Amino acid sequence: MCLQTEGAPSPEGHEVGERWVCSCGDNFVYREGFNRAGYQTVEWWPAPAIPQPRNARTKARRGLLFGPRKG
Numbered sequence: 001m002c003l004q005t006e007g008a009p010s011p012e013g014h015e016v017g018e019r020w021v022c023s024c025g026d027n028f029v030y031r032e033g034f035n036r037a038g039y040q041t042v043e044w045w046p047a048p049a050i051p052q053p054r055n056a057r058t059k060a061r062r063g064l065l066f067g068p069r070k071g
Contacts, residue, residue: 002026003044011043020044 002008002022009020014030021027029047034040 003028009044016042019047019050021049 002024005022008022009030016031018030019027020030027047027049028044030042030044032040032042033045035043
């Protein structure tokens, strides 16, 4: 559905591995794969989001379940 909206990238003319994020938040990657008929094609496929690293200072405190150790 996202690839049929205005502003979506065209089906051809992109580098393999290029990523695109829709305005709704869905992620797509231009890669090689097999379509429903079983033929090998290069097109836009759904992909998971790339994780962003957290800030090192806030990561240590927020990641602990019960807080820092005492003692």
